[in-house]
Amino acid sequence: MxxxxxxxxxxxxxxxxxxxxxxxPDGPVCPHCGVLERSSRIAGGRPGLLFCNACRKQYSxxxxxxxxxxxxxxxxxxxxxxxxxxxxxxxxxxxxxxxxxxxxxxxxxxxxxxxxxxAPKAGSEPPLGGEGQIVEADETYIGKKDGPKGRKAPQAGGFGHKRTVLSLVERGGKIRSFKLGGSTGAEIAKTVRTNVDRASTLHTDGAQAYKFVFPKGQHESVDHNKTFVREGKTDKVHTNTLEGFFSVFKRGMVGTYQHCGEQHLQRYLAEFDFRANYRVKLGFDDATRGDxxxxxxxxxxxxxxxxxxx
Ligand SMILES: [Zn+2]
Structure with missing residues (x-):
């Protein structure tokens, strides 16, 4: 080094x-009993070892x-x-x-x-969006298009199996990505409902899965290249934030990680979500992100x- x-x-x-x-930040907290500031350093032992005077156990x-x-x-x-x-x-x-x-x-x-x-702890973060906020939702597919010698990929399983990833992003804010299983349509609806604040406006492509997930007037799809009015301004309906994110994710998965097993996909998504959520544009530098x-x-x-x- x-x-x-x-x-x-x-x-x-x-x-x-x-x-x-x-x-x-407020002094050592014993992980066994949760008591703050009642611990002493143990001299001569393993470095970093502390003794809790409340429960009389050791920890680091x-x-x-x-x-x-x-x-x-x-x-x-x-x-x-x-x-x-x-x-x-x-x-x-x-x-x-x-x-x-x-x-x-x-x-x-x-x-x-x-x-x-x-990866954020399950249930530790509030839903994305809120009143007056736009949340983009979109899917992408991860996996190899063709098998060996250009043979057409099989429909499911095997070398050509593609995995569906659903990402949700609050415009100008945080992103959350999910590896989906088999019944994509139902899963999309459920994931959007669980992770997006009901007061948000949802921007998606024209896919059937997004229809009826949000009340009428709170869902805009890009198919007709339309605009809509928000806070007196005319905004274009788009999912460009996610297109940019998917492009970084795919370049990373192909160039750096050379694809991965299905069991690991959610972890890689957590990694790319994390860097996007603490990006320089939102005021985070490398040191802060590491911490x-x-x-x-x-x-x-x-x-x-x-x-x-x-
Ligand atoms: Zn203790």
Whole structure:
């Protein structure tokens, strides 16, 4: 690793201090009993170990996080998080392995854990949009068009199987993407209803699935290239924000990740959503974006332990 990097990427103590400041802005909180400021540092033990005087248990800042029990140094985790947060089209596990000085397999596992930190906790975010706001909804298809030797792809399953992705974006705001399963039409309607504030105006293409999801007058589709009036201004009906997002996502999936298994698609979507939601245009720089991802490491250990072990 280069000497020019910030200390938290090269030194384990600096990395732990950085993480502690992020996770415990008001002082250490015991993860066992939730008590604040009753802990003391344990001298001579494992670095970062604290003792809770309330419940008399030991803990460190990584308890209950995706970094718990990892043999990978914390500074390597922080550097990996930074790289994934600041690479616009993502970063391949080969590239990550080279930059971190770890094996390909380790880099792959690390990247997937970090993607989980980037995903919002289920139900933690309010619906998109609201009164006077536009929410765009659109789908795209991920997967290879043709099989080996240009053979026509089979309809479902196998090498030519395409996955449907639905994305929702509040114009000028946040984006949420979903991997859909089989019955796309019903799933689209349900996902839009769950994730978009009922007072918003929905912009979509002419697909049947979006009809009747929102009340009349709150849904505009692009098919007739029409305009509509909002707050006294004439706006064009479009889903250009999502077209731009899909283009970045697809270039990343093809160029950086060379496609992925269906079981991992939602994690890659979380990664691209995350970078878009904390983009420079909304006032976030690389360092802030990295810190937001690091704040997402807690409460996700179960998710990662279900998926794999290293
Ligand atoms: Zn305690």
């Amino acid at each position: 280069s000497a020019k990097l910030p200390a938290r990427f090269t030194n384990e103590d600096a990395a732990r201090k950085h993480l502690e400041a992020l996770q415990w 800042v990584t308890v209950g996080t995706i970094f718990e029990r990892s043999k990978i140094p914390l500074n390597t985790w922080l550097y990996a998080t930074h790289l994934l947060c600041s690479s616009k089209k993502g970063i391949s596990s080969h590239q990550l392995a080279r930059m971190l000085g770890v094996t390909y397999k380790t880099a792959w596992f690390m990247a997937h854990r970090i993607r989980e930190a980037m 937001i991802a690091l704040k997402g490491i807690s409460g996700k250990r179960l998710t990662y332990r279900r998926s794999h072990q290293t």
